[in-house]
Amino acid sequence: MSRPQIYLKQFLQSAEKVVQRGLDKHVKIAVTGFSGSGKTAFITSFIRQLTAQATNDNLPFFDVVKSGRFIACKQIAQGAMSVPSFDYQSAIRSLLDANPNWPSATKRINTISLALKYYAKEGLRAQLSPESTLYIELYDYPGEWLIDLPLLNQDYDTWSRQVLEKYQTERYHEFANTFLQQIHMLDATQDSDDNLLAEIASIHGELLCKLKANTPAILLQPGRQILPGDLAGAPMLSFFPCEKPHRVEEGCIYDQLEKRFEAYKEHVVKPFYKDYFCQFDRQVVLMDAFSALQGGYNYLNELQSATQQMLSLFDYGKNHWLRRLWLPKIDKVLFAANKCDMTSSNQHSNLVRLLDSLLQDSQNTMKFDHVNVDTMATSSVRSSLDRQIQENSKKLNCVYGKPIGEQEWVTYLPSAIPSTLLQKEQWPEGGFEFLSFTPLAAKEGQLEHVRMDHALQFLLGDKLR
Ligand SMILES: Nc1nc2c(ncn2[C@@H]2O[C@H](COP(=O)(O)OP(=O)(O)O)[C@@H](O)[C@H]2O)c(=O)[nH]1
Ligand SMILES: [Mg+2]
The missing domain is CATH 3.40.50.300 (P-loop containing nucleotide triphosphate hydrolases)
Structure with a gap:
């Protein structure tokens, strides 16, 4: 092959690569x-x-x-x-x-x-x-981190009020009792004390973990108190919801909690969102x-x-x-x-x-x-696999699988799924029941x-x- 031909061939090959890359x-x-x-x-x-x-x-x-x-x-x-x-x-x-x-x-x-x-x-x-x-x-x-994203739209006072109100409802109260007692005894106008904040934050973290383990609760914030990743022990994580006192002076407990909440949003939540x-x-x-x-x-x-x-x-x-x-x-x-x-x-x-x-x-x-x-x-x-069971004159649409943690396979009739959001009074008396199975x-x-x-x-x- 003559020299110009070689050049042309090389040119075409590299042009093809460029086209290829551009098309990827x-x-x-x-x-x-x-x-x-x-x-x-x-x-x-x-x-x-x-x-x-x-x-x-x-x-x-x-x-x-x-x-x-x-x-x-x-x-x-x-x-x-x-x-x-x-x-x-x-x-x-x-x-x-x-x-x-x-x-x-x-x-x-x-x-x-x-x-x-x-x-x-x-x-x-x-x-x-x-x-x-x-x-x-x-x-x-981790989904625990996703749940922090809504914090970006909230300030500390609004967040605290929402969360404390929720902890006082019936379904949260049994888990939140210890934490609520601590908050009740806390005077947030006092000078901030790192050890005290760390202690109450750890009680709050335990509350979140208990709610996660025992209930289907989703809005468990701050998520890093459940799964801190590489932030374990950082003061930024040592905050919890607290009622706003009448007077908030620089350096008091409430002021410090609010600063930590904002730092958490700025240095943890925002980068997660942005990056x-x-x-x-x-x-x-x-x-x-x-x-x-x-x-x-x-x-x-x-x-x-x-x-x-x-x-x-x-x-x-x-x-x-x-x-x-x-x-x-x-x-x-x-x-x-x-x-x-x-x-x-x-x-x-x-x-x-x-x-x-x-x-x-x-x-x-x-x-x-x-x-x-x-x-x-x-x-x-x-x-699971679909299984139809005949009961008297009725056909029941069941699933067949091995429930997690068990040895035996079962045929199970899960609750029927509603096609719209039900009002509270339309909710079935016994609630809804499903089983979790191991993968086939x-x-x-x-x-x-x-x-x-x-x-x-x-x-x-x-x-x-
Ligand atoms: N039946 C069923 N269960 C699933 C499926 N995918 C996940 N699960 C269940 O949900 C659990 C959590 O799944 P995982 O992928 O770890 O959820 P993640 O926390 O969102 O990553 C699993 O351990 C299973 O019990 C699925 O496709 N079918
Ligand atoms: Mg996962």
Whole structure:
């Protein structure tokens, strides 16, 4: 080959690379949801579906697979160097075990990156390049931290009044008693005393942990008193709700508590919002309606208001101060009525309708701001099978699975799911009852799921055309 020909060839090769790079797409997905809503299991299943189960039988609704354009997907070195890695290997190991278990709880933020290779079907991408790549970044973090986001819209006085009022209600009182006694004895006009504040803050932290362990309560703030991460022992965490005294002088206890509350917002909550939430393109909001229904009327309301408060921070309206500071760029939000396998398939449509009625206001705001919103009943990993039982002349739609912590499989009739938010007087007398099961064992390495292909299509489909 003559010299000019060689140059031309090199030029064309590098031009192809440049075109290729320019055509590659990136998507950053936030998997949000309160503690225990199933984020870790969702991400684990998401990765598994793409890297090992991308077949037509398994993902019939995922267009890139259905149309035979999917080439392969694998984990790659993560983009965000300063964020710990999502431990996919241990999570998938526990799910694929002969006696499968749910992955363990998340104690910090973490991330994982994937590269998905496919044949494009339309546009410049299809004409110029035989293969295209979509880079996917997923983020997982403790739901306890998410619950702090609404603090950004509150001042210390408002927050304190709301929380103290809640602690005095019947369902909180038995847990909050010790803390309320401490607060009752405290003279917040006195000079601040670090040891005293640390002591009462630790009693408050114990209260939050007890509420988390024993109730379906969601709004447990500050979240870092439950899971401090690397902030354990920092004075910023040593605050708690306190009634405002008539007189607040510089350096008194109330003044110090208020300063710590503001410091917590500034140095803990705001960076979490700014560094992570404003960087996402797409968001999955996992909702566990089952715990809330089981908890009772007030807990379902709490799930509703906590979700609305959290979503208001992605407020797509122009005048929101957080938006003005750091513009969130989310264009698609998937609301997943997760763990739908805790009930039989014929209940799934009610579950979706219940969630839609719970989130009507937030969804409306999003749609108004051109955010594409969808709701679906999903299960990252199936833990039960449908079973129909004939009782006299009636057919009962049951689920069949192995309850967590037990050895025997059971056939169980879960409560019927209401299709709208019930008024207090419409609430059934015995409440709602559901069972949690261990994940079903994988069949030939394949984890069963419910509608993960619908979720993948909604989140990635348009990027894979
Ligand atoms: N039935 C069912 N239960 C699930 C599913 N995903 C999670 N769970 C349950 O929810 C618990 C919390 O899940 P996890 O992923 O750790 O939630 P996270 O705190 O949001 O990360 C698990 O231990 C399971 O008991 C699912 O797809 N189906
Ligand atoms: Mg988790």
